[in-house]
Amino acid sequence: MSILQTKKLTIKFGGLTAVNEVDFSLESGHIVGIIGPNGAGKTTFINLIAGLHTPTSGSVFLDGEDITAMKPHKRARIGIGRTFQLIHPLENLSLVENVMNGFLFAQDFSVPKARKAAVLLCEELGLSRLERPTSQMNILEIKKMELAKALAVNPKILFLDEMMAGLNSDESLEMISLVQKVTRSKNLAVGVVEHVMGVIKQLTHSVVVLDGGEVIAQGKYEDVVKNERVQSAYLGGGA
Ligand SMILES: Nc1ncnc2c1ncn2[C@@H]1O[C@H](COP(=O)(O)OP(=O)(O)OP(=O)(O)O)[C@@H](O)[C@H]1O
Numbered sequence: 001m002s003i004l005q006t007k008k009l010t011i012k013f014g015g016l017t018a019v020n021e022v023d024f025s026l027e028s029g030h031i032v033g034i035i036g037p038n039g040a041g042k043t044t045f046i047n048l049i050a051g052l053h054t055p056t057s058g059s060v061f062l063d064g065e066d067i068t069a070m071k072p073h074k075r076a077r078i079g080i081g082r083t084f085q086l087i088h089p090l091e092n093l094s095l096v097e098n099v100m101n102g103f104l105f106a107q108d109f110s111v112p113k114a115r116k117a118a119v120l121l122c123e124e125l126g127l128s129r130l131e132r133p134t135s136q137m138n139i140l141e142i143k144k145m146e147l148a149k150a151l152a153v154n155p156k157i158l159f160l161d162e163m164m165a166g167l168n169s170d171e172s173l174e175m176i177s178l179v180q181k182v183t184r185s186k187n188l189a190v191g192v193v194e195h196v197m198g199v200i201k202q203l204t205h206s207v208v209v210l211d212g213g214e215v216i217a218q219g220k221y222e223d224v225v226k227n228e229r230v231q232s233a234y235l236g237g238g239a
């Protein structure tokens with residue numbers, strides 16, 4: 001049973017249809033790759049699900065409930081978490097304070113309770129020296145912190161928008177294992193946007209390909225990469 005569904009989800013920015021009649025679904029415990037060329041509509045699609053954009057037409061359902069008109073803050077509270085393609089750690093806050101903010105944003109936690117929860121979550125993700133300012137953290141630690149911030153809303157659904165960008169191959173492997181571990185332990189439904197096909201191949205159970213806002217292919221990675229439309233729209237260009 002899918003926990004998240006979109007039906008003919010569409011958004012137009014002026015004359016540009018950034019997301020065009022997308023039917024999509026996610027199941028708990030599954031990781032779906034969302035791939036496609038620059039400007040295909042991947043981030044816009046996540047923003048529509050998180051409630052940052054209002055669709056021109058179409059609907060979003062969580063657990064069968066129509067949440068198309070729900071505000072982003074409320075969507076976070078009912079279980080939609082995401083990381084951002086452009087990350088913006090609060091630099092004058094420490095690691096633990098950044099993660100605490102996630103708990104304070106989406107759950108009715110007191111500050112001491114948020115701190116306790118943030119410390120536990122950081123430990124689970126292998127983050128230490130929690131009082132450090134973010135300026136003293138390396139890129140892998142920053143990415144783990146962004147994952148922690150997204151997990152702090154206690155999501156059922158998690159979207160990761162180019163989480164691995166900027167990581168070397170060892171660091172990517174570590175993030176892949178971590179995402180797999182939290183997906184299993186928290187039974188999450190995960191949508192992953194990445195341009196590195198090796199990451200998509202290792203991490204995902206299935207793949208959806210967007211081009212010009214439309215789904216042009218979906219299925220298992222091995223089949224999707226052989227698809228002619230996917231080859232010419234995305235992979236053929238050497239991406
Ligand atoms: N707020 C906005 N106003 C107008 N146009 C927008 C807005 N947000 C996105 N777009 C346009 O919508 C299209 C899809 O953009 P989007 O950022 O979703 O692509 P993407 O698949 O995430 O690309 P990338 O791989 O480069 O991150 C692009 O043409 C973009 O310029």
Ligand SMILES: [Mg+2]
Binds near residue numbers: 042043044085
């Ligand atoms: Mg994007």
